[in-house]
Amino acid sequence: MATTAPITLQSVFELVREDLLAIEREFGDDTASDVQVITEIGEYLRNGGGKRIRPALLLLSAKLCGYEGQGAIRLGAVVEILHTATLVHDDIIDEAQMRRGRPSTNHQWGNSRCVLAGDWLYMQAFKLAVQERNFRILDVLIDLTQRMVEGELLQLEKLGRCISLDEHLELIHRKTACLFSVAMRLGGILGGVSAEEEERLAEYGRSLGMAFQIADDVLDLTATEDVLGKPVASDLREGKVTLPVIHVLEHCSTEERQKIEAVLRERAFNGFTHSDILAMLQRYGSVDAATRRAQEYAEAARQAICIFPDSEIKRALLWVPGFVVSREK
């Protein structure tokens, strides 16, 4: 990437293209088992059109820290397999029909197989991670996994309720930002950077993850089913309030609040449509408010890595947060 050329998503992925392909191969080898159904589910998941943003971040972070070894490929596969394992179990919990424009794995294989396939994937991620022979990395990954699982449990407890902003931010932190943060941190650990640099990388990942999830939650309300690969406003239908809806709830009338509460309670739009919700979001400027908050997190991410010297990789990492908040899918 020439210094003067504009940065694009393609040019960022180009920086880690070979390594991402190697991760793809590793992911393939690693999800093949002598138990056929695991190989089948693994293949289905691998071909599911995941964006591979977590391994890409890990690779960029490792490169930023001057790391040249194979560990980044291995750990890139680990974070993607871990992410995939959480999706398999989350789909069971959400009773999801669709994921990324296709039938969800639980819909295709049934809950029982997917409980076990998720377990198997978790173990596969750790089997790979153990090969790095680095206890610190294992501590970080186990702590991460528990935080994500606890986040899902907390979300379950709050389903169907109008939760506070703080409660919501904790949920998306555990659900998304923790894994982004660990992906960046692992790059730093591989590169053997200082404790402060490692914290900066982790902070970048955390803030980027928050921005990413808020943008995702906005899209869930404003994009089309075609773009989302699942029904619009799935979050509300699953009883989950997200940032734009929390903003609406802070500003709307009692009558409007009751309508939203009914959707959350009944897990369905009965006599109150998706257009009605869009009109409310418009009326109170709630999409703009959520987007502004995502932009603040994007800025915090950029700030976090200001201490690293200028480089092609750093410029790419500085570009990513802005892209994440303005993306349309």
Place this chain on the structure above:
Amino acid sequence: MATTAPITLQSVFELVREDLLAIEREFGDDTASDVQVITEIGEYLRNGGGKRIRPALLLLSAKLCGYEGQGAIRLGAVVEILHTATLVHDDIIDEAQMRRGRPSTNHQWGNSRCVLAGDWLYMQAFKLAVQERNFRILDVLIDLTQRMVEGELLQLEKLGRCISLDEHLELIHRKTACLFSVAMRLGGILGGVSAEEEERLAEYGRSLGMAFQIADDVLDLTATEDVLGKPVASDLREGKVTLPVIHVLEHCSTEERQKIEAVLRERAFNGFTHSDILAMLQRYGSVDAATRRAQEYAEAARQAICIFPDSEIKRALLWVPGFVVSREK
């Protein structure tokens, strides 16, 4: 335990009583989380009347190998927490209503929470195991967990079908014998024994686990609901054939075979009762045949540890297999 006193279950547990109490405390601390529902489920499981046979084996194995450190307590908790995690997920898969005389966790908390609680327990087991700072132990535990999960998946594929003896033995190997084997092996690893001694310990655990599971499967058919803490013949109702039933199928008439196949297919006794099955087991000597096989495994377990010098612990380990095959609950 005086050399001349008869060995009893109590006297065997007495040898590791203090350490088992320490494991109990560890298990308690380790399943407490700042997410309340995890602490609740953890407490429910801990008080569920588990026999703690896996940690007891690990402690005996470690003592046989002259190990004196705290690692056996930690790893004893690890094998019990791992075992518990598999039970939580298995109950979801089997749609169990009861476990050990109480409502199963999935019945009590719902499938979603139990998927996540199981995940959390798996991670908690590994979090503890990582503290041993021994990669070999992690390799063994991760390999074990995948084999157990694969075993459950294989069992799912075979549900409702009359499987062969070899298929069945593979399933109970993965389901039970692998964990028994690892519990014994970990004692050897902690004690720093030779490769041959470690294999002998693992072989003891494997054979004992096979004997244990066969005895369990016989009891499922012959004991009362009161003793089992769940309905009799649960295996058949779940579409699972076990050793005594495989023996019946090898000897019975076509008409009798069809009746058993109907139970497996319909997952219920329709016009063919539990007494009918007991009569068939009697007619073909199938309980005796299964018990003989359990006794062979018990003998193989005893043989496996013949190379260790005589000691109180060795005598206890030599006593356990005979107890396991003759127990009535």
